[in-house]
Amino acid sequence: MAEYRIDELAHKSGVTVRNIRAYQDRGLLPPPRLEGRVGYYDDNHLARLRLISQLLRRGYTVAVIKELLVAWEHGKDVSEVLGLEKVLTDPWSEELPGQVTVEELIATFGAGMEREQVTRLLDRAVALGLIEPEGDHYRVPSPRLLHVGAELVAAGIPLESVLDIAEQIRDDCDVIAGRFVNLVNEHVFDRMPAAVPDAKEIPELAAIVRRMRPLVKMVVDPFIARAMEVRTQEALGARLELIRDHLREAQQETAG
Numbered sequence: 001m002a003e004y005r006i007d008e009l010a011h012k013s014g015v016t017v018r019n020i021r022a023y024q025d026r027g028l029l030p031p032p033r034l035e036g037r038v039g040y041y042d043d044n045h046l047a048r049l050r051l052i053s054q055l056l057r058r059g060y061t062v063a064v065i066k067e068l069l070v071a072w073e074h075g076k077d078v079s080e081v082l083g084l085e086k087v088l089t090d091p092w093s094e095e096l097p098g099q100v101t102v103e104e105l106i107a108t109f110g111a112g113m114e115r116e117q118v119t120r121l122l123d124r125a126v127a128l129g130l131i132e133p134e135g136d137h138y139r140v141p142s143p144r145l146l147h148v149g150a151e152l153v154a155a156g157i158p159l160e161s162v163l164d165i166a167e168q169i170r171d172d173c174d175v176i177a178g179r180f181v182n183l184v185n186e187h188v189f190d191r192m193p194a195a196v197p198d199a200k201e202i203p204e205l206a207a208i209v210r211r212m213r214p215l216v217k218m219v220v221d222p223f224i225a226r227a228m229e230v231r232t233q234e235a236l237g238a239r240l241e242l243i244r245d246h247l248r249e250a251q252q253e254t255a256g
Helices: 006-013 017-025 043-057 062-073 078-089 102-109 115-127 143-154 159-187 202-255
Strands: 033-035 038-042 098-100 132-134 137-140
Touching: 006 017, 006 038, 006 043, 017 043, 038 043, 043 062, 098 143, 102 115, 102 137, 102 143, 115 159, 143 159, 159 202
Parallel strands: none
Antiparallel strands: 033 038, 098 137, 132 137
16 A cells, blocks of 8 residues: 655645644544654545545535544444545546656647747646646646547647637536436435444445446446537538539539
C-alpha cells in the first residue's frame, strides 16, 4: 500500500493540508503512522478524504459526516466501511493515466501560436481537468480524451473550439451522472429503513454502487450512438445529396 506525506496526500486528494489537519482534529480522519516527527498516510486515508469531499459536495455538513463515519465504525467492521469508501472513490474508468511534456503539447496543439496564447490554453485545459501540472510535465488523466482533441485539431478544428466543446460535453455528462445517481438515491438509498446503515447493510450498499458502473455505460452508449446517427443525417444529408447530384451529372456528361 502506498504511503504519502501530508503534502503528497493533499496533492492526491485535492484537499488542502490545513483541511486534512482539521479533519484529523475533528475525528473524521485517522491519525497517520508516525516515524519520528514525520507522519505517513496511506490509501485508506486517501479514500476517506475523497469520500468526505464527495459528501461535502452533496451538501452534508461536517458534523453529519462525522456521525455517519462514527456510526459505521461502531459497527465494529471497519474493513466493510473502508470497502464502501473504496467503491465510492475508485475511478469509474480502467483507463491508465499518462504524462506529456509542455513541448509535446505545443507540438501537437500549439504549433505557430504565440507563447501568451499557449499559456492561456494550457491553463484552460488544466481547469477542465484534461491535464494536471506535475513537476516538469503534465499528468494526463485520460489519454483517450487527449487523443480525441489531437485528432480534431489535426482535422482543422481550432483548439479554442475543441476546448469549448470539451467544456460543454463535460457539463452535459455531469447532468447525466447526476440524473442517474439521483434515480438510485431516490429509489434505493432513501427507502432504506434507517438513515444511517448498520454494518450489515454496508456490503449491500457497496454492491449497489458496483452494479451501477457497467449500467451507466450501457445506458449512455446506445443513446449517444442513436443521437449521432440522427444528427449526422440531419446535418450532412443535404450535403450528401449535392454530392450525389454532382456525381450523377458528371457521369451523364461523360456518358454523353
